[in-house]
Amino acid sequence: MSSQFGQLFRIATWGESHGGGVGVVVDGCPPLLDLEEADIQKDLDRRRPGQSDIVTPRKESDRCRILSGVFQGKTLGTPIAILVQNEDARPEAYSEMETAFRPSHADFTYQEKYGVRNWQGGGRASARETIGRVAAAAVAKKALRELAPSLEIVAYVKSVHELTAEVDPSAVTMEEVERNSVRCPDEAAAARMIDLIKRTRADGDSLGGVVECVMRGVPAGLGEPVFDKLEADLAKAMMSLPATKGFEIGSGFSGTRLTGSQHNDAFEMREGRVHTRTNRSGGVQGGISNGEDILLRIAFKPTATIARKQHTVTTAGGEIDLAARGRHDPCVLPRAVPIVEAMAALALCDHALRQRAQCRR
């Protein structure tokens, strides 16, 4: 299905950037978890527009309502429906899109696939779609407290354009990440990134970069052999995010430049249990977590919407130069951070339930 994720902790998102709202239905959630709207709101606030001067100025409070599945502050085990209404939609800003395809957006491909599209904004391809993911992940995190009590998921901006941060994945905290508006825990790099983003926006252009995500305290045994390897499901989770062009786990592409004797992670006993000396595997071996930190990097392309005129074609087959008018982020990276965390939580929660079902662990 186009809009469902997960086998046991299954979410179904819906909604367009311009329409009645966006939302999600979470099916398969364990019962008796404490859950209230504030738990979800906290995460939605981290991804919402207008939170700083380097993101889109669209004004959305993104207030969520839980419509079902929770009773007297506890999850019931039945579907949890969560709704966020659109408030600041300005369809008039998109009137050119009725007849023209924006470069590197999904206008053309939606039209080719469906023969129709909601041209008043990005429709399902808008970043507003990720609200449902973040809301569902707030629920998943509640389940994970029981399923994987030691788990910590921290994502952060690793690079913007040519600027790369120095970060220690084994120690970085969410507090350090949230300290600045670009969500980069290396303060010096963050300052340069913020400056670059502002200059680039002033220049009518946009930027991309890399988000890194570390999962610490993952129980060994999550993931499955063959198709549903943990790294395969994490790759799908991340590459399903808008604007992603690449995914790495552990040594990634740079690992191809090592020999086996350099790359292999020797096992040793430490603190009474099996550990690896190095972690080029990135916490996963043969598709299954080994208890070490899982480390991912995800490449986000520069925002497709830019203020400059660009060449494109019309639905009638003509060619024109088009300039964007809709509000947009000059760089998606800061707002991508909580969304990457959300996808990591959804994938881990689903696999933890699968593991409990099959292996009672």
Next chain:
Amino acid sequence: MSSQFGQLFRIATWGESHGGGVGVVVDGCPPLLDLEEADIQKDLDRRRPGQSDIVTPRKESDRCRILSGVFQGKTLGTPIAILVQNEDARPEAYSEMETAFRPSHADFTYQEKYGVRNWQGGGRASARETIGRVAAAAVAKKALRELAPSLEIVAYVKSVHELTAEVDPSAVTMEEVERNSVRCPDEAAAARMIDLIKRTRADGDSLGGVVECVMRGVPAGLGEPVFDKLEADLAKAMMSLPATKGFEIGSGFSGTRLTGSQHNDAFEMREGRVHTRTNRSGGVQGGISNGEDILLRIAFKPTATIARKQHTVTTAGGEIDLAARGRHDPCVLPRAVPIVEAMAALALCDHALRQRAQCRR
């Protein structure tokens, strides 16, 4: 499920490296396709061991038998079961594995997950598991001839260790790829790669590299918004292969160093239809194919099995130095090429059927 792939063209693989054999059941295949064992054998022969002097010497003829779903040379529409028996299993070569975990293999994680493992070889984590994928993909290719008649899928070795080939993805042919044993269409680079692989094996070590895969003639409209984006399903397909550590589509990680005005693919009319001038999107926009070439890169780590002694732990919690005895590839890249093609075919076939179902295209 651990061992199923695809929503409509769904395959279920089974089998271990040491046991009765390996195989696959293909469900959902369109009826009335011409299919015989020779169609499948051709692809299996490209992945089988012992085909050249730079791959594992294990002797397996990998002869396949179609047990169901085909009648008088035509597919019936019912499940197609394909079986390949193991011939040259040598479990005695793995006796140390009963009590020790090989570094960067799946021995430890299987044991942690299941509490049991088939230690006479790699079990499901063995590359033999990919036989089922390649056999199923041979069937998928038959279906794709009807679903996407212009489609061509070509994969090849782009790099081994530090050696990188020059290849034009828009023109490269499978014949060029098959011309040498390393499956790199840049003959000069190929010669250096082969030489390096031989020297590294002699040195008791192993190598990794990058496979590039181009899909030309993909119809526009394949893939779905949100979770089942075409690039997300391709990422899952590729990251489900043994030894993969990274995935890129189009501009990939290097695209994060461009600005939006540099990265965006302007649309233009060409040969009577909408084309992009550049292809940094890699043939997919908003999760849906746009008709341009789809271009992927997949990182494969160096083979974990090496001849040198390595430090590791035993099932009893002791520490030892272990040297491999099982036969293995010094570099998985040459044999990964047909497997990457297979996963691309499986993902495209599934999405083409999904598109026919929903959009009648």
Next chain:
Amino acid sequence: MSSQFGQLFRIATWGESHGGGVGVVVDGCPPLLDLEEADIQKDLDRRRPGQSDIVTPRKESDRCRILSGVFQGKTLGTPIAILVQNEDARPEAYSEMETAFRPSHADFTYQEKYGVRNWQGGGRASARETIGRVAAAAVAKKALRELAPSLEIVAYVKSVHELTAEVDPSAVTMEEVERNSVRCPDEAAAARMIDLIKRTRADGDSLGGVVECVMRGVPAGLGEPVFDKLEADLAKAMMSLPATKGFEIGSGFSGTRLTGSQHNDAFEMREGRVHTRTNRSGGVQGGISNGEDILLRIAFKPTATIARKQHTVTTAGGEIDLAARGRHDPCVLPRAVPIVEAMAALALCDHALRQRAQCRR
């Protein structure tokens, strides 16, 4: 998943009888279908409470809102979210349920399964849950106009308690069914049924009965061998409705009293195509539709909620006599009719899309 139905036309329902509302998300709907809220409202009005003097007096307007997936009156191909808010919930009528389990309701089993339940009404086990099914089926019917243009689905009350109607399934129309409040097209039987229902309610008791459903104009070829036989998916669809205890197709249980020579449906040519002379198969052979009328019968038990005192146990393990206070139907049959039609439409729509995907028919 507990709350999803369909493989390609997949619906996810949510909501409890007492809470923010109920709704459904429809994923996989073909694009470019005409759809507006009035199309859905028409069907919701047939199932809503308070529509006649033989159903529950709960006052719910059941006004639906389409929140996504439709643009300028056309389906977009993306998820269609439909919301109905609860208006006349009276949780105070259920206060006894906090501590007691109503006989033959789901209070006890929900508590056993989840360790928690929404005791302010029936929760997910309430008939209000079927709103999502009926709304989704209104969309499915739109898709079926294109997928199976000759299709007609008509359901009606075949019996209430000992009263059985005479109906010709090959000719009965929805207009005949809607002519009276019990939805039985045999007017004489209907009058007796209505009278019996009123007398029974006055007596503090309740009634069950049988709904019959005929599908005319079903294309041959729908359904699949083995597990997803059309009759198996119809059985699941119907037995997933609250209060159902039995399902028959074609000759049903009475067919077990015939011999093969009496039961078999001889084939003959008629009007230029293959027909059966009789239809004991009920329109399905080997799990696949043969083009004849599909005929189902579904048994609904008497409503569990009755005004009389009944013996039961409390959550604390005590025993008490309990009388219902919540509003309820003395006989679910009249309101079950549109819901049975809805499930038939959902099952057929899903199989029609599956057939188009695999067999291009």
Next chain:
Amino acid sequence: MSSQFGQLFRIATWGESHGGGVGVVVDGCPPLLDLEEADIQKDLDRRRPGQSDIVTPRKESDRCRILSGVFQGKTLGTPIAILVQNEDARPEAYSEMETAFRPSHADFTYQEKYGVRNWQGGGRASARETIGRVAAAAVAKKALRELAPSLEIVAYVKSVHELTAEVDPSAVTMEEVERNSVRCPDEAAAARMIDLIKRTRADGDSLGGVVECVMRGVPAGLGEPVFDKLEADLAKAMMSLPATKGFEIGSGFSGTRLTGSQHNDAFEMREGRVHTRTNRSGGVQGGISNGEDILLRIAFKPTATIARKQHTVTTAGGEIDLAARGRHDPCVLPRAVPIVEAMAALALCDHALRQRAQCRR
């Protein structure tokens, strides 16, 4: 998918009556269960042809081989592939079927659906397909010993044609069922049934009947609200069997003739836990097991294959009279008994794993 059943304990069957064999792949099985071929063979022997003088004389030893997923007598948690080869196929007995459609068989519908069919026997519509189900269920029963240690599943022939047995579902044992060739624990009725089957076969005709199945010791809490109600999945399981025309749980169709006050199952405390005084619910309330016996009845039509000439049409559109030559059962009931048990085990095992995943019970 046409040939898959179960969400967590998922089986994929394959194979035709005439071809290389039949089999099944079981995915999602818990690890560390004791399993050997003899465990499976025992159940296969109960369903195989030629076991008595009232079933088909086709000679098949139905010897199974486990090809994967088991190591040193324990399940590995990875897919278990089980193969049974066809031995006594006589395709020449079916030559008329190349050009004619047998009445009430699947020949016509397969041809309409797929445009092709394996006419050398019944293909996937043959009862041989059920071998995969029985083999998979033998594995499921092993898992159920851990998941539901008190569970007992007993099925038996309740009626053949007009002959009905007296059986106490709360006490009947498999030993009593296996005491005679018709698998009816009422010895007097069994003798009359056997006699009737022999006379009917001599007369060139066939018979149908009803199988009853009781599940005792089912834990409370299995099954899910809404679509995956336990009775809905059991109905699907049973109605997916060849030749089934009806399904009842608990009071079934006869329950529609009771009032609510007669039908409701009062709760009481007994032996320290909540029980119902009566069991008209059939062990399931609101889709979830309540710990009482689950009681099902399944209607099987008379065998379609009879020795008498029957009117039918040819693939060319002509009309002919056709007499069967293939070997067949004069009454499927005796061999249906172990298959009904198998489907019950598969459905319960899947729901027990789902319950463990979501509710840790």
